[in-house]
Amino acid sequence: MNVDFSALTTTLSQHGYKLTRQRRAVVEVVAHGQTRLSAADVYAQAQRACPDLGLTTVYRTLEILAELGAIRRVHLDDGCEGFAPASAEHGHHLICSNCKMTIEFEDCDMRKLLDRVAARTGFKIEQHWLELVGRCPKCLQKAAARK
Amino acid sequence: MNVDFSALTTTLSQHGYKLTRQRRAVVEVVAHGQTRLSAADVYAQAQRACPDLGLTTVYRTLEILAELGAIRRVHLDDGCEGFAPASAEHGHHLICSNCKMTIEFEDCDMRKLLDRVAARTGFKIEQHWLELVGRCPKCLQKAAARK
């Protein structure tokens, strides 16, 4: 389900990127991330493994990872909420509105919908962008128990 | 298809907001907007009707309009791209990747998709967030003519 740490570091070097201590630390955090992560989040977590990490490097590394398709931006109503691990080439994210836990899902059969909108508007649709927000099982359980 | 100017000003005052010259100018621009608009875009256009308009007021007014559901944020891969008029209570946007022309569409029958994801993940899905990107008819035509 999650991005694999060593697969990612391999990908990085295959693309000519050096495997620095800083990049490893960032990849480590991203690969095991269970929620969407802002640059600051990643910075805070990765610094434990790599105290002399700079926020600048976090930004730079996240950009590389996004380019490689290992992470994807996640948005909510009020703006960009950060990045989430992306294992699937074409995946979408499902975010818990309470704890922000984030899951990737792949099947998104929207052909009919897309065809309909294309026919009606005359657009040629190139990409779609879908995000779901809801309550994760844990948060549902907690809410139920509280009553 | 578009948001109605006078309907919007009425809504504003019904919600206790004063109808200032500045707000009228912003609403005017938003109501007739054919593309997604950033605060700076709105500022530039609205200033023609209201030269002493301040950017601060544009931000404040856009926030109110978003609250009232008259506009909706639009995102692209690389971040928040601004606001688009939202006439439908539950609508989504279709954006031309070339000219940024933006159209709202309402039908989004995703029940099956949502049910499937919910069943698989255990999430209780509360909202979905869908955006389509493609080429608008005009841009398609131009591209075809160029060959």
Add this chain to the structure above:
DNA sequence: TTCCTAATTGAAAATCATTTTCAATTAGGC
């Protein structure tokens, strides 16, 4: 209409996230 007041305004300052710059460090091919 005129008055009054709370809401609204714009300029300037503050804030906040992100990007750029640049000199020092370092990964990894040789």
Add this chain to the structure above:
DNA sequence: GCCTAATTGAAAATGATTTTCAATTAGGAA
């Protein structure tokens, strides 16, 4: 181990958005 281009972090720059605050104003009350 050496060398060099890639990488790094601190600090400065940038750019968008928000806050502050004194002056203005819309619109209800008289």
